[in-house]
Ligand SMILES: Nc1ncnc2c1ncn2[C@@H]1O[C@H](COP(=O)(O)OP(=O)(O)O)[C@@H](O)[C@H]1O
């Protein structure tokens with residue numbers, strides 16, 4: 001459960017009094033997510049999500065995330081809409097944390113996505129990329145190749161406690177990817193964390209995308225690589241090429257990949273696997289005392305990384321020739 005910061009009913013009621021969204025009837029901390037503290041808040045006017053932004057979210061980036069959700073929603077993407085306080089402000093402060101209220105999206109996330117979900121997700125990802133084309137703000141991806149080594153410093157001394165020779169594997173990957181990371185690919189707004197828990201479905205149709213707090217400006221194909229990692233592997237770490245084919249075909253039905261993007265896909269997928277291995281490893285070794293959070297397994301991404309190292313071309317992921 002991700003609740004790092006506890007808030008009382010009284011604090012939430014006071015916060016809500018700044019908005020025109022009714023009065024508090026109930027709330028609870030949400031049992032998913034690992035980054036921020038989230039509360040489902042019921043008021044006399046409906047359901048809302050209250051988010052208190054935690055460690056990895058820099059205050060100065062919040063206008064980018066808020067502006068992006070507004071922009072994408074205006075272009076027809078189903079995503080949470082930030083709610084303005086009576087003053088017009090989209091961001092406030094609660095329990096010493098930056099805080100915002102966003103609309104509640106109906107739907108459920110799927111624990112075991114099928115090829116049908118993957119196809120829907122691929123289309124949704126392309127829709128997000130197309131809707132983001134004219135978003136005027138930029139945010140560098142702090143968790144791209146140049147950010148991985150500094151991130152790793154938070155775990156380096158202890159990584160072999162998690163798996164034998166893990167530090168050697170990571171060092172080797174870092175060196176390899178840093179010396180040959182793709183350049184010049186089509187770039188724009190990416191979600192950067194579009195895992196199954198951040199996509200909602202109703203009757204197997206994608207009904208919404210949430211959690212834009214890693215969104216940034218980066219290669220569009222990197223976002224595809226993140227999704228291949230998070231949607232198309234089975235629990236035994238085998239790659240399901242049927243799911244990969246469905247995801248890529250869904251994506252390409254709206255935005256075909258260029259030849260350069262297709263050629264870069266194996267490297268991007270490898271980088272994406274390393275990125276999630278590293279954040280998970282750091283989190284695994286540094287659970288804040290008293291926090292209600294279940295850290296995610298870093299070794300899941302070590303196994304995925306091993307798969308990517310053996311890939312020859314994007315065809316291995318299911319990209320149509
Ligand atoms: N707008 C929303 N509508 C409905 N549920 C939401 C919404 N935002 C978050 N949630 C719920 O809260 C959980 C955690 O949110 P998420 O943004 O993924 O947290 P984190 O920032 O910690 O990764 C989600 O898995 C979902 O169940």
Ligand SMILES: N[C@@H](CCOP(=O)(O)O)C(=O)O
Nearest residue numbers: 033034035193195211276296
């Ligand atoms: N998707 C990341 C963790 C952060 O995302 P959340 O949406 O699950 O909080 C991972 O799986 O490592």
